[in-house]
Amino acid sequence: MDKISDIGKSTRNGNALRLLAYVFAASDHGSLRQAARALRVRESSVSRNVVKLEQLLEMQLFERDVRGVRLTKTGRAWADVARTHYDGLLDVLTKHVGENHDAKTLRIGLCRVTGGKFLERLVRRFAGLYPGVNLIIQDVPAAQCLTAVRQRRLDIAFMHDLGSVTSCRSEVFWKERLFVLLPSTHPLAGRETVTWSDLAGSRVLASVGSEGSTLDLQLLERVGVDGSPLVEACPSSRATVIFKVQLGQGIMLAVESYARNVGIDSATWKPLQGQDSVIPVCGVWLESNPNRAVLRLAGIARNMTAAQVGTKPSP
Template sequence: MERPELPLPQLHAFVVLAEELHFGHAAARLGIAQPPLSQQIRRLEDKVGHPLFGRGPGHVALTPAGRELLPAARRALADLAGGLAAARAVGDGRAGRLRIGFSASLALTVLPDLLRTHRERFPGVHLDIQEMTTAPQITALREKAIDIGLLREPAAEAGLRFRTVLREPFVAVLPAAHPLAARRSVPLADMADSPFVLLPRAVGPHLHDQIIALCAEAGFTPRVAQRAVEWQTVCALVETGLGVSLAPASIRRIRLKGVAFRRVDPGAARTRVAVAWRENDPNPLVAHLLTTISPDPPEKRQD
């Protein structure tokens, strides 16, 4: 026959009495009168089916059954205390797991400082970092597969919130032997005759469309020779001479001997980096991470 679970208040009373071996002292420590303490112990003994204490005039001692129960009772109380502390820490946003998606190029800009600052302020929070491009991040946020996204040129999306954290100029990405690489800055129109290496539109629709629009303003439609999902791959393909590209300025931190990065004229266009999260997300870890990100800081000259 299955025995009923042991109530934690009765276990607490049992442990205190086992430590004090005196009903008066144990009752005082528990902040109750002796009769309620005796009732708690009696109920516990009824559930166990055996006496837990031997009682005599001025004498209380654990029985063999009591000695057997004591370690388990202490573990149960310790587990409860630990569970309560852990629950409070998660509820306060001081512990738990936060899932962050990020576009690969942001490992060159906002991500390192963000992670460093967050670790210093919330050392008990585990950050699960997942590299993914913009479109998959939007999907992952909607499906609750990640909690925070760091992405480029996001479009407005129902149910999601966005905060701009950085605006970057574009640079021309050229093979080092390309004639335009000899210049300090490159008029975008002068890139019209070169084949382009671009990201697929599906991985970052708005950034892709922004690049196409900039070329259109310069009077041409880029002739795409190759596509690559990551900017590092784009640069590697440019190095081989497959084409040129237009990329956010932070891409210059990818060091390849055969690639030249040059300012683009006109240089007014900027690509936007944003943090994204679900609207009305009750997770305190999300709110705390947002406090570590400065919104739309003043632009720094990157050329």
Template structure:
């Protein structure tokens, strides 16, 4: 009789080496120390020593040894069943943590102004989801002001907004650009032209949305009229992009949009580029400097790469 008192378990907590548990599971699977050692690629003596040390630390006989191998004791069977489940959970946790650190699982919360099929932003999101299928992408549509407020409240990871915002508490980076176009009813006297100027539109009634890029559109119209023509007539509506375009087609007024809007299926309206807009409208990504997630980093890298390809085409 040895000093080991079988049936007197010891509370070891997290002090049991993981290698001892893994080798014990291997012995329980093969019921043979030599076969278990071969499967693990270690020496048989190492497996035997670890299992024996574990039994002594636990105060429990896990295996009954015999000439042809080993057999689990009843206590050993209960121990192995629970340890196997724990090791599986640990393995899953390690893999999941690794995937999260690489940005391959988790979620990405994104604020946008619109999602138009065929647009740069739609293509970016589609490519990101294809590259990272394990990421749950959450999309919120709203104004730039709303998006920045949600960023500050940690309710969004990134926002895509019109312009080049300079915010002291956020990082931002221009990603892509779109020419500015005027939207006129098909029956408008200017609709047949190849392009328009701001002088052509002086005196027109402009329609803008409360949501989306509406606030930026409003400011741009006012800026272009300042000091040159009387203050423009601007009507604001709490409607979606499609409804606003329909109102233009019905003669309520005209509006201005980024060129991506012309990709939408429409009728009764014409999209005309501006001849006197020297630069296209920039669209930027905005995010918190405290957000170090790999999901965000992967999106920004992809956005930068896709934006570079668009600029070089």
């Protein structure tokens, strides 16, 4: 039992398959050098792993000389049995990957993120590089966002950055400017831009209806804290909140991608300038998610972000 336990500890996390792959490659090619070339690794790596398996099995698998390597009589008997199980396991894994529809689908959740140029370019670039992956893009309520990622109902979600996220990987990919919706009769309606101090004393109406606010209430409460407007939660739809703005009963905040695509009669969008006028948008995913498309999408986003700021992407 101790020997079995030692093998289990030494070959967990997929190392067992790697050890077997090295041994069978050496047997097939009759040379550690040729095996290394076929596996695209260093010869020392093949030699080290062959020795490791021999030590675990307490058995000499190969005879070695200047001409190469060949299985010993005991090694050949062991390899005949092990090869059958190894090939069968590879067939099972290959078949599973081929039939795994989840691996060909990437579920993207948008939590109060309304697209924008960066996200559009990201999705188009991913689709161009991986046309075989089916992209499913859907809205997700803020209260369900992280749970959906943790339970793998979503592979990745894009949301406004609210700080540290537990049990998930979170990375800021782009930023969006805040815009304020003012009634056309508002004193600031003729300005090109506004600041938080310009809005001091104003009422920011935030929808808490079924659609939810265009921005997270926690985010609204923390931005522009010095001389900022008051945030008022409205049990209404966004359409009703916009109507209230048109009537002059308050103002509304949204990110640029939303403001640029939603024109409002009797109201006007104005960009915010100054401190806390830009908010980060992050991607959140589960690092243990076996769907490799997640890491590919995150990698593309990371490279796009680095290209924008002129830096190399972090590993």
